[in-house]
Amino acid sequence: MSKKPAKATLTTAMIEEQTAAFLKAGGTVEYVVKGKSGQFASTGTKQINLKANG
Template sequence: MSKKPEKAALTSATIEEQTAAFLKSGGAVEYVGKGKSGQVASSGSKQINLKE
Protein backbone atom coordinates (compact mmCIF):
# COMPACT_ATOMS: atom_id res chain seq x y z
CA MET A 1 0.00 0.00 0.00
CA SER A 2 1.16 3.52 -0.69
CA LYS A 3 1.23 6.18 2.00
CA LYS A 4 -1.31 8.97 1.77
CA PRO A 5 0.08 12.52 1.82
CA GLU A 6 -0.29 14.38 5.09
CA LYS A 7 -3.22 16.61 4.20
CA ALA A 8 -3.47 18.30 7.62
CA ALA A 9 0.09 19.66 7.50
CA LEU A 10 -0.29 20.72 3.88
CA THR A 11 -3.60 22.44 4.60
CA SER A 12 -2.24 24.22 7.68
CA ALA A 13 0.73 25.53 5.71
CA THR A 14 -1.52 26.70 2.90
CA ILE A 15 -3.87 28.49 5.30
CA GLU A 16 -0.90 30.12 7.03
CA GLU A 17 0.47 31.39 3.69
CA GLN A 18 -2.93 32.68 2.56
CA THR A 19 -3.48 34.44 5.89
CA ALA A 20 -0.06 36.10 5.72
CA ALA A 21 -0.75 37.28 2.14
CA PHE A 22 -4.17 38.62 3.18
CA LEU A 23 -2.74 40.59 6.10
CA LYS A 24 0.18 41.88 4.01
CA SER A 25 -2.24 43.19 1.36
CA GLY A 26 -3.99 45.32 4.00
CA GLY A 27 -6.68 42.89 5.13
CA ALA A 28 -7.76 42.80 8.76
CA VAL A 29 -9.00 40.06 11.05
CA GLU A 30 -12.14 40.87 13.00
CA TYR A 31 -12.81 39.20 16.34
CA VAL A 32 -16.25 37.60 16.60
CA GLY A 33 -17.41 36.83 20.13
CA LYS A 34 -18.29 33.35 21.32
CA GLY A 35 -21.81 32.33 20.30
CA LYS A 36 -21.94 34.75 17.34
CA SER A 37 -21.82 33.67 13.72
CA GLY A 38 -20.34 36.83 12.25
CA GLN A 39 -22.84 36.66 9.40
CA VAL A 40 -25.38 39.37 8.71
CA ALA A 41 -28.93 38.02 8.52
CA SER A 42 -30.29 38.68 5.04
CA SER A 43 -33.87 37.62 5.74
CA GLY A 44 -36.27 36.99 8.59
CA SER A 45 -36.77 33.85 10.61
CA LYS A 46 -36.82 30.57 8.70
CA GLN A 47 -38.72 28.66 11.34
CA ILE A 48 -41.79 26.76 10.22
CA ASN A 49 -45.01 27.46 12.09
CA LEU A 50 -47.17 24.30 11.99
CA LYS A 51 -50.13 25.88 13.80
CA GLU A 52 -51.20 28.07 10.87
Protein backbone atom coordinates in the same frame (compact mmCIF):
# COMPACT_ATOMS: atom_id res chain seq x y z
CA MET B 1 -8.67 0.22 -11.65
CA SER B 2 -8.18 3.97 -11.71
CA LYS B 3 -6.37 5.74 -8.91
CA LYS B 4 -7.99 8.67 -7.19
CA PRO B 5 -5.97 11.88 -7.36
CA ALA B 6 -4.14 12.61 -4.13
CA LYS B 7 -6.04 15.05 -1.95
CA ALA B 8 -4.08 18.22 -1.24
CA THR B 9 -3.31 18.60 2.43
CA LEU B 10 -3.38 21.99 4.06
CA THR B 11 -0.49 22.49 6.43
CA THR B 12 -0.05 25.03 9.20
CA ALA B 13 2.72 26.70 7.19
CA MET B 14 0.38 27.10 4.20
CA ILE B 15 -2.32 28.66 6.38
CA GLU B 16 0.19 31.07 7.91
CA GLU B 17 1.47 32.06 4.45
CA GLN B 18 -2.06 32.64 3.15
CA THR B 19 -2.99 34.65 6.24
CA ALA B 20 0.13 36.81 5.92
CA ALA B 21 -0.61 37.45 2.23
CA PHE B 22 -4.23 38.35 3.06
CA LEU B 23 -3.20 40.83 5.75
CA LYS B 24 -0.44 42.31 3.57
CA ALA B 25 -3.01 42.91 0.81
CA GLY B 26 -5.05 45.01 3.24
CA GLY B 27 -7.42 42.37 4.55
CA THR B 28 -8.63 42.56 8.11
CA VAL B 29 -9.60 39.96 10.68
CA GLU B 30 -12.59 40.56 12.93
CA TYR B 31 -13.00 38.90 16.31
CA VAL B 32 -16.37 37.22 16.80
CA VAL B 33 -17.28 36.35 20.38
CA LYS B 34 -18.05 32.75 21.19
CA GLY B 35 -21.66 31.82 20.50
CA LYS B 36 -22.26 34.52 17.89
CA SER B 37 -22.45 34.03 14.17
CA GLY B 38 -20.15 35.94 11.88
CA GLN B 39 -22.94 36.08 9.30
CA PHE B 40 -25.46 38.86 9.06
CA ALA B 41 -29.11 37.98 8.47
CA SER B 42 -30.36 40.14 5.62
CA THR B 43 -34.01 39.21 6.21
CA GLY B 44 -36.06 38.25 9.22
CA THR B 45 -37.30 34.76 9.94
CA LYS B 46 -39.55 33.22 7.35
CA GLN B 47 -42.61 31.42 8.60
CA ILE B 48 -44.80 29.27 6.39
CA ASN B 49 -48.49 29.00 7.20
CA LEU B 50 -49.58 25.47 6.29
CA LYS B 51 -53.23 26.11 7.10
CA ALA B 52 -55.28 27.61 4.28
CA ASN B 53 -56.99 30.88 5.12
CA GLY B 54 -60.59 30.19 4.88
